[in-house]
Amino acid sequence: xxxxxxxxxxxxxxxxxxxxxxxVVLEKPKVDKRIELLSIVFRLAGxxxxxxxxxKSYTDVIENHYAPYKDHRLITFTKKIRDENKIAFDAVMxxxxxxxxxxxxxxxxxxxxxxxxxxxxxxxxxxxxxxKSRQFFKKSKNIYAEASKRFLPIYDKIDTSWFMSFYGKxxxxxxxxxNALGNGGANYGISIELPKQNRKVYAVMGAWITDDKGMVTFxxxxxxxxxxxxxxxxxxxxxxxxxxxPFQESGNQIFEFVKDKMRExxxxxxxxxxxxxxxRASVIKYMKDHLxxxxxxxxxxxxQKALGFYWIEDLVSELEKYDTERAYYPTLESYMPCLAxxxxxxxxxxxxxxxxxxxx
Numbered sequence: 217x218x219x220x221x222x223x224x225x226x227x228x229x230x231x232x233x234x235x236x237x238x239x240v241v242l243e244k245p246k247v248d249k250r251i252e253l254l255s256i257v258f259r260l261a262g263x264x265x266x267x268x269x270x271x272k273s274y275t276d277v278i279e280n281h282y283a284p285y286k287d288h289r290l291i292t293f294t295k296k297i298r299d300e301n302k303i304a305f306d307a308v309m310x311x312x313x314x315x316x317x318x319x320x321x322x323x324x325x326x327x328x329x330x331x332x333x334x335x336x337x338x339x340x341x342x343x344x345x346x347x348k349s350r351q352f353f354k355k356s357k358n359i360y361a362e363a364s365k366r367f368l369p370i371y372d373k374i375d376t377s378w379f380m381s382f383y384g385k386x387x388x389x390x391x392x393x394x395n396a397l398g399n400g401g402a403n404y405g406i407s408i409e410l411p412k413q414n415r416k417v418y419a420v421m422g423a424w425i426t427d428d429k430g431m432v433t434f435x436x437x438x439x440x441x442x443x444x445x446x447x448x449x450x451x452x453x454x455x456x457x458x459x460x461x462p463f464q465e466s467g468n469q470i471f472e473f474v475k476d477k478m479r480e481x482x483x484x485x486x487x488x489x490x491x492x493x494x495x496r497a498s499v500i501k502y503m504k505d506h507l508x509x510x511x512x513x514x515x516x517x518x519x520q521k522a523l524g525f526y527w528i529e530d531l532v533s534e535l536e537k538y539d540t541e542r543a544y545y546p547t548l549e550s551y552m553p554c555l556a557x558x559x560x561x562x563x564x565x566x567x568x569x570x571x572x573x574x575x576x
Contacts, residue, residue, distance in 0.1 A: 243391070244371060245395050249353050250315050250319075256278055265304060266399065270422075270423060277356065282352075285347045288343055289339055290343040293335060301329060305404070306405075313418060319337065319341050323410060363431075364395050367434050378502060382539065385451060389417045389450075391447065395421055396423070405417075421434075421439065444499045453491050456494070456552075467487065470489070471485065471486035494555075497534075500520075531558075534554070534558045
């Protein structure tokens with residue numbers, strides 16, 4: 217009987233062991249013209265999150281080329297559907313990866329509404345031609361090549377197999393890093409799954425630091441945790457989406473306490489807040505597993521608390537507990553009921569105003 221039990225346990229933990237040994241292919245970072253094009257469209261449409269000018273020498277090139285087209289029918293339509301459907305942030309980047317290189321839909325994209333998507337795609341093709349976008353991208357190729365080259369040290373450091381091992385998902389994902397040069401300080405984690413293909417998991421990385429010559433540069437301490445963050449979104453978001461109800465009461469309670477800080481980051485509900493918290497705790501777990509210095513880990517924890525994630529250390533402790541009990545919880549999804557119970561405790565442990573003053 218004991219022998220059978222040991223075999224059973226072995227079979228449970230085998231996938232985790234195998235995932236950690238899989239060499240996941242991660243393509244080198246690059247600029248994706250679909251991402252860049254939609255960023256430009258929403259810049260022209262006045263979307264504040266696509267109007268950051270951190271990489272000014274490049275965004276000036278955008279403005280100079282596209283300024284005559286701010287009244288194009290695509291831009292007018294984009295303003296309309298943005299206002300009516302609150303299309304913003306990651307919904308724009310996600311739409312981009314649902315297009316092929318010829319701006320045809322790879323699969324239906326329902327988030328904007330089917331009719332809006334059909335009209336947008338039709339007008340986007342006209343916009344691309346009318347604005348001579350092919351020439352714009354050709355003219356910008358040296359900027360793109362240099363930016364992606366500068367990102368290589370960060371690319372070289374990431375351990376993609378950790379994601380498979382930690383979340384307990386089979387290695388059926390293609391990881392892609394996109395240098396989104398017009399996005400300023402905004403970064404996004406998005407994914408798409410197509411028939412008979414690996415799911416494509418994108419980390420869309422903005423450009424917010426430049427050198428004394430105005431060229432974008434990528435500091436390891438600033439970009440690496442964010443890169444881990446954006447990849448983690450593609451594993452985390454679906455977990456809460458599948459069964460949010462056990463988290464609702466505690467999530468609402470915590471959100472009411474921190475809503476002002478959350479809304480500063482456009483996290484406008486408890487569901488989004490909890491996804492963000494789990495992603496941020498995952499980043500810290502990654503740092504611990506990869507032997508980052510205690511100083512770096514404490515800096516990350518302090519930053520998350522300053523953003524309003526006061527329970528981040530307790531959440532990291534839960535992830536560590538999960539990781540030591542993989543025989544019982546082979547995937548993070550299987551551990552979600554335990555996290556729901558933990559959140560009830562987190563909600564009761566929120567700091568008092570005096571404690572917040574001390575932390576700040």
